[in-house]
Amino acid sequence: MASKTGNAFDMDLFKRLLKYTNPYKRIFYFVAVAAILTSLFGVVRPMILQYTIDNALMTSDYENLVLFVSIMVGILILEVVFQFCFIYYANWLGQEVVRDIRVKLFKHMLGFRMKYYDKSAVGRLVTRAVSDIETIASIFSQGLFMIISDLLKMLIVIGVMFYKSWELSLLVLTVLPFIVYATRVFQKKMKLAFEEVRTQVANLNTFVQERITGMKIVQLFTREKTEYERFKDINDKHRNAWVKTVWYNSIFFPIAEMSTSITIGLIVWFGGLRVFAGDDMSLGIIVLFIELSQMLFRPLRQIADKFNTLQMGMVAANRVFDIIDTEAHIEDNGKLDISAIKGEIEFRNVRFSYVEDEEVLKGISFKVNPGETVAIVGATGAGKSTIINLLGRFYEIDSGEILVDGTNVRDISLKSLRSQIAVVLQNVFLFADTIMNNIHLDKEGISEEDVINAAKEIGIHEFINALPNAYHYNVKERGAMLSSGQRQLISFLRAFVSDPGILVLDEATSSVDSYSEQLIQEATERITKGRTSIVIAHRLATIKQADKIIVMDQGEIVETGSHQELLKKEDGYYRKLYEVQFKEEETV
Template sequence: MQEEKVSGKIFDKAVLKRLLTFIVPYKFRFILLVGLILMGAVLSPIMPLLIKYTIDGPITNGDYPGLSKMLMLMIALLFSSSILTFFNTYLAGWLGQHIIRDIRVQLYEKILSLKLRFFDETPIGRLVTRTISDIETLSNVFSSGFAAIAGDILQLVLIMAVMFYTDWRLSLISLSTIPFMLISTYIFKEKVKKSFNKVRNAVSNLNSFMQEQITGMSLVQVFNSEDISFKKFLNINKNHRHANIQSILYYSIYYPVVEVISALGVGLVVWYGAREILNPAADVTFGTITAFIMFINQFFRPIRMIADRVNTLQMGIVSTDRILKVLDSDEFIQNNGSITDPIKGKVSFEKVWFAYKDENYVLKDISFEVKEGETVAFVGATGAGKSSIVNLLTRFYEINKGQIKIDGINVNDFEISHLRREIGMVLQDVFLFSDTIRNNITLGDNSITDQQIIEAAKMVGVHNFIMQLPGNYDYNVMERGATLSVGQRQLISFVRAMVQNPNIIVLDEATSSIDTESEELIQKAIEKLMKGRTAVVIAHRLSTIQKAHKIVVVDKGRIVEMGTHEELLKNQNAYANLYEMQYAAALT
């Protein structure tokens, strides 16, 4: 998926205002930084003046004691400037890193609260770009953006004032090249602004592509699509390279142009100054000419730096706009519930309608009830809506119409973390983090003891297998559990659900991807786990749900049959047809 295009003004006042709010917790340090930068700007014109007075005074008159005093003043000025530069650099960096830390924390906290619908529609690589690259761009905004621009502007004003105070004629001559500088700077700023937008888009596209392709590498290799994937990568990488080279080209043109314009100003000063010096009646001195040469270099440097800083600020505005779109997203889960009472396990769906997008309903008028301690199983063709029912129970998605109740209480009235803690889930697609088995079971919950982990593992029948691994429960399963088999990963996910001791257990085709031996272990564990608990099972193999208290047949988002295994077989309808198809397949 291609990155969205940036539209509208880059200098968006609303975005800029929001960006400044991140400074508020550090306003005193920011004010100190501005003060230090302004002090540095005030000191900058002093050195050329000292050089002028040294040449025209002690050096011209042979005043060695006076020369020594001037040298001491210059050394003191250099030392003071160096101290200011140190504190400016350190404080700006400190401020930038603390602010982007805060923004990154806010952004990740928001990502954790977003609905699954948001992740269905947003490439993961794009979110990674927002959290890493875009936020990193903001570091430069705070370290070399706002305060530094103010310092550069003050430095320009002070240098110009001192120049006119020193010699207004040389000032006019040396500043006569400013229109050329301003024109070239404006063109450069506009060109670089566009190229930076392309760079940010290219980075986001590259991140999205790499994340998707690496995650699906097994599929790419299974279907022999390496060449196709590589060609796509070459095209995206070419766009990334082109965007960066275009940006480099503009800098390569701009800096030499600035140097030429600056040199032209120096040349005009030297030409005019030399003519004046040769005129006995003129009052221009060698010291004045030397000072103006330094003034010109000092004057054009802030102009050049402002162009860079404005581009940095513009990049920050673009990145901020993208970050704010995530922070301001309304696709977050409303956690307005306050009930934290223990859940007993009665579940009921009352005329529930649900659509992932618009009004394309995948569940239509779903109603059923599961009593406390009962097992309900959902069967049906792929895409019938079985998994959607489970996702609604845990509020991964919000329903469009109807009500879902647990123990007679609307699920929206439960505190959401409490609700999900009371519902244990085992999914078909198991995700394990690159971490130890222990941490993949507890997911960082330090309240779960090793004894609880071991008891749950023994119940599943996986304890002996874990103890044979190097490090036992501290064995690192690597990314997505790559060092374990599918069955082993599924067994560990089952321990993960059991260790929470939930009152409702959800099994989403939890045995469809494992071997017969592992299935036997899980079936025994399921019987122990379901005892005294409400169980919601999405079944692929009908043989695993024959003992369920209620079997619900779902087709195209609607419930078409409901009853026990024996009752549904007698009806000779959808369930009986599914059962006969699986039975026939098992015999062949």
């Protein structure tokens, strides 16, 4: 894991990233070779230029002039060809790598337990999965190979310089340590600056996504001005983070440019004196060193620039790998696959807490026989919905046992267990897709005909058929094109079509109109017949026909019995709940 300090480079993180290039080794090596050849051709050209000046221009040799110019043109063409190959395949490699990382990241996130998402901002996760991963691609397209090419070019340039004139070489190298030091300081500062940039980008994404998603609440509670001021503050921090990177660039690059100009001045001054003195220094050598000094310092400046890109990619990689390394999965060690179940459910002294030392369920025990309809009621926060989350193993219990058909749910594979449980939630989530796709969710064995027949059976075919394009009507993001009642009906049909062994209705009729509720009640009677069903309800009138009612209060089961049995208890908790609701309905 990359450190959070100002260290310029994390080699362990870089090696880990390079492992993703293993499936593309041929392309990787080809890009490396193209980078090397591009560097070589870049250095050869000024050497031929020097030879042309000294052996053609200074001697007025026209034939040699034509020959050397032709050679330079040929080398230039080769350089262009290899540069094209380098740029194209370096970008291709980067995109292949980030595709593989993104797939791995998303697959990893699919298995996270709900507790992880409870604590993680959606906008931050979206930033990691989209923009951060795309930034990693720049490591290959603009960072790694560019830096290798530039470093190689610098080594070749220094070698050629000493071969041609050690005196001018030493003159050039006197300025080099200053630039190297400035580059090193620049890299460390930019590492910290880019850490801050990525943090502020994630904060901005999170804020904007939450406010857009909850815009109705923002406007209902007239928070426009408040949220606007908060956005300005977050946006200012985002701007300041970027301005800091601009500040460092504004200091470094003028210094590097000034150093280059000083070096050229020294070369012309010292070389000119040698020419005037009649030494073996030639005009071609002076021109060569001017070109080579440019080729030495320009890559150094580019390395700093490319290192910025590399730093941003490394920071992004660190954040992405941080999620990939997160162990937040429900252990799926179950070996048993169940294709059909009787539907017996048993909780044995189950204890659970979302937050450590704050128990939500306090040792509850109950049993649901196959085919029974059991209702769970209680005040908000009593632990009703928690029972459903634990049954599907979306959270791990602290202690106790949960059994389905006498088998501990830990011994059943997650996919198999959840395929036997269909849940209809109070807050229905629909994807931005057609009604048909939202119902069958690409589940094998469910055809379009099955969906239509199921809709007819529960009495909602007419409502769907009246929509534009009927079952192929796109409901848009979160089902925005449908009313809450219509979304609930679609969700109910989705559960019905999957033919589950266990059906769960979690406040399924609490937010629908009377007509939709009637449709759902009729469908409930059909789908729950002969099937184990758990109904969590706030409105007690909807659960009178349940075989058993479990009454919960503050994480404990306080009463169990049928509707009539519970009403007979003089000071019973259920009776008090029922009387309060009955009086409220009478008042209405």
